[in-house]
Amino acid sequence: KAGVTQTPRYLIKTRGQQVTLSCSPISGHRSVSWYQQTPGQGLQFLFEYFSETQRNKGNFPGRFSGRQFSNSRSEMNVSTLELGDSALYLCASSPDYPETQYFGPGTRLLVL
Amino acid sequence: GQQLNQSPQSMFIQEGEDVSMNCTSSSIFNTWLWYKQEPGEGPVLLIALYKAGELTSNGRLTAQFGITRKDSFLNISASIPSDVGIYFCAGVGGATNKLIFGTGTLLAVQP
Numbered sequence: 001k002a003g004v005t006q007t008p009r010y011l012i013k014t015r016g017q018q019v020t021l022s023c024s025p026i027s028g029h030r031s032v033s034w035y036q037q038t039p040g041q042g043l044q045f046l047f048e049y050f051s052e053t054q055r056n057k058g059n060f061p062g063r064f065s066g067r068q069f070s071n072s073r074s075e076m077n078v079s080t081l082e083l084g085d086s087a088l089y090l091c092a093s094s095p096d097y098p099e100t101q102y103f104g105p106g107t108r109l110l111v112l
Numbered sequence: 113g114q115q116l117n118q119s120p121q122s123m124f125i126q127e128g129e130d131v132s133m134n135c136t137s138s139s140i141f142n143t144w145l146w147y148k149q150e151p152g153e154g155p156v157l158l159i160a161l162y163k164a165g166e167l168t169s170n171g172r173l174t175a176q177f178g179i180t181r182k183d184s185f186l187n188i189s190a191s192i193p194s195d196v197g198i199y200f201c202a203g204v205g206g207a208t209n210k211l212i213f214g215t216g217t218l219l220a221v222q223p
Contacts, residue, residue: 033211042216043155045211090154092154097211098143098204100143100157100160101145101202101211102157103157104154105152106152106153108152
C-alpha cells in the first residue's frame with residue numbers, strides 16, 4: 001500500500017497570507033489527523049476528521065481549519081498567517097482514531 | 113497540550129552501544145507506540161504495543177508495555193549510525209482517550 005502523502009513539501013508565505021495543505025491517507029484509512037511540530041512545543045494535535053466530520057480538536061485558534069472529502073483526502077487551512085505558524089505540519093491516517101497512526105512526510109511552512 | 117514524560121531528552125553514544133529510553137505517564141494507557149523521526153521527515157512507526165506486559169521486537173529494537181500500564185520502554189541494541197534521529201513514544205488512553213505524544217529523545221551515534 002502507498003503511504004500517506006502530503007503536498008506541498010515546502011512552502012514559504014508572508015504574514016497575513018493564508019495557506020492550504022493537502023493530505024492523502026493510506027487507502028482504506030478513514031481517519032485523518034493533523035499535527036503541528038515545532039522545536040519548542042513538540043507534536044501538537046490540531047484536529048481529526050472521520051467520514052468528512054471533525055471529531056476531535058486540539059487547542060488551536062480558529063485560524064486553523066480543515067476539511068475532509070468523501071475519498072478521505074483532507075486539507076488544512078491556516079488564515080492570516082503569523083510568524084509563529086512556521087512549523088512542520090504533519091498528517092497521519094488510521095482506520096479509526098485513536099488507533100495506530102501512520103504519518104506522512106510533512107509540509108514545512110515558513111512564514112516571513 | 114498534554115504530553116508524556118519521555119527520558120532521556122538526548123543521548124550521545126558510540127556505535128555498537130546499547131540504548132534505553134522510556135516514557136511515563138500519570139494515567140493508564142491502553143496502547144503504546146514508538147516512532148522514529150529523521151530530519152525533515154514524518155515520524156515512522158517502529159513498534160506498537162497493545163497489552164500490559166507485552167514485549168515486542170523489531171530487529172535490534174525491543175519495546176515493552178509496562179505492567180502498570182503507565183510506562184513503556186524502548187531498547188536499541190548494537191547501535192549503528194543510521195539509528196540517529198528523534199524517538200517518540202505515544203500512548204492512547206488517559207482521561208481523554210486521545211493519542212498523546214512524548215517530548216522525544218534525540219539520539220546521536222558516533223561512528
